[in-house]
Amino acid sequence: MNTTHTPVLAVTSGEPAGVGPELCLQLASQRWPGRVVVLGDTDLLAERMAALGLTLTLQAYRRDTLPPPGVLEVLDVPLAAPVQVGRLDTANARPVLSMLDRAIEGCQSGEFDGMVTAPVHKGVICDAGVPFSGHTEYLAEATATSRVVMMLVGGGLRVALVTTHLPLSAVPGAITPAALAETLAILDDDLRTRFGLPAPRILVAGLNPHAGEGGHMGREEIDVIIPVLERLRAAGMHLSGPLPADTLFVPHTLEQGDAVLAMYHDQGLPVLKHASFGGGVNVTLGLPIIRTSVDHGTALDLAGTGRADPGSLFAAVRLAFEMAAARAAQ
Numbered sequence: 001m002n003t004t005h006t007p008v009l010a011v012t013s014g015e016p017a018g019v020g021p022e023l024c025l026q027l028a029s030q031r032w033p034g035r036v037v038v039l040g041d042t043d044l045l046a047e048r049m050a051a052l053g054l055t056l057t058l059q060a061y062r063r064d065t066l067p068p069p070g071v072l073e074v075l076d077v078p079l080a081a082p083v084q085v086g087r088l089d090t091a092n093a094r095p096v097l098s099m100l101d102r103a104i105e106g107c108q109s110g111e112f113d114g115m116v117t118a119p120v121h122k123g124v125i126c127d128a129g130v131p132f133s134g135h136t137e138y139l140a141e142a143t144a145t146s147r148v149v150m151m152l153v154g155g156g157l158r159v160a161l162v163t164t165h166l167p168l169s170a171v172p173g174a175i176t177p178a179a180l181a182e183t184l185a186i187l188d189d190d191l192r193t194r195f196g197l198p199a200p201r202i203l204v205a206g207l208n209p210h211a212g213e214g215g216h217m218g219r220e221e222i223d224v225i226i227p228v229l230e231r232l233r234a235a236g237m238h239l240s241g242p243l244p245a246d247t248l249f250v251p252h253t254l255e256q257g258d259a260v261l262a263m264y265h266d267q268g269l270p271v272l273k274h275a276s277f278g279g280g281v282n283v284t285l286g287l288p289i290i291r292t293s294v295d296h297g298t299a300l301d302l303a304g305t306g307r308a309d310p311g312s313l314f315a316a317v318r319l320a321f322e323m324a325a326a327r328a329a330q
């Protein structure tokens with residue numbers, strides 16, 4: 001690793017009416033192995049700080065000026081409309097996307113070593129007229145990456161998904177041989193290169209109850225999943241499955257793998273969140289840049305109360321620094 005380089009992370013503060021801004025303020029309470037730059041509206045952050053009785057110093061981010069210890073660096077991304085805590089406003093949807101654009105641009109140019117995202121509200125961005133299904137898909141498009149993989153880490157588990165934010169009715173059609181093979185290739189590669197596992201063992205879930213029960217409860221296992229797994233095993237990957245998803249998560253089975261590949265969002269994430277909510281991290285694999293995120297949403301019900309748990313954001317920042325260090329060491 002280049003010892004003279006101080007790693008810099010961009011942290012987008014997300015939906016301004018939600019808990020993101022106040023969680024970002026709490027980043028100043030921790031010591032980090034590099035610079036943490038919060039992207040958001042400076043006035044809103046100052047307002048939220050005063051409302052919660054927090055005493056810390058906000059300082060405008062300047063790329064070439066190291067901040068004194070203990071201050072929170074802010075890269076100002078002004079909002080379009082005043083914010084009422086807990087109340088969504090479509091007027092602020094585009095500034096929320098501008099935070100992402102600025103962070104992505106900074107990661108691509110080398111200004112930032114990675115980005116960490118506080119939660120956005122997908123619905124209000126769509127209501128503002130911008131089709132948006134999640135950071136994961138937005139980042140893939142913005143970086144011209146044809147496939148990325150969502151993986152959540154926490155509670156001793158790593159759970160990746162073949163499909164992300166699509167209606168349940170569209171899931172079977174999206175489990176194609178290409179989608180499954182590309183997802184496994186990205187997962188296998190990132191577990192080796194970014195998570196230090198030289199021969200990752202992946203537990204692959206079936207799609208249907210009991211992994212299709214020999215074709216009596218669905219044919220996706222026979223028609224798609226088994227042939228892909230056989231092909232990739234022959235190519236050297238360590239894959240188990242397709243395993244019935246209801247028993248895949250029992251301790252005895254989990255011990256036999258380093259990561260789980262679930263077929264869809266609500267097959268994998270409820271288990272992960274049950275095991276780790278408040279301390280889990282969402283990582284986007286397969287991107288040319290480093291991106292981690294919290295495991296929770298905008299929590300509009302908690303915004304402005306100071307009761308939101310910052311544990312997941314802290315874990316996301318920690319992991320992004322670790323990934324940046326691993327990349328620098330390669």
Ligand SMILES: NC(=O)C1=CN([C@@H]2O[C@H](COP(=O)(O)OP(=O)(O)OC[C@H]3O[C@@H](n4cnc5c(N)ncnc54)[C@H](O)[C@@H]3O)[C@@H](O)[C@H]2O)C=CC1
Nearest residue numbers: 118119120121122123293295296297298299301302308309
């Ligand atoms: N990374 C992201 O940008 C994510 C965004 N979302 C978005 O957030 C919005 C709201 O989603 P919901 O399903 O309501 O999930 P949510 O995570 O916002 O809330 C679910 C429950 O968890 C609680 N909670 C959330 N964060 C917490 C924290 N830090 N500390 C303590 N309690 C916390 C909330 O108060 C609520 O009771 C949706 O638009 C969704 O798409 C959801 C997940 C991730």
Ligand SMILES: NCC(=O)COP(=O)(O)O
Nearest residue numbers: 133134135136137282293
């Ligand atoms: N359930 C995870 C989630 O919704 C986060 O998605 P993304 O915004 O990280 O794509």
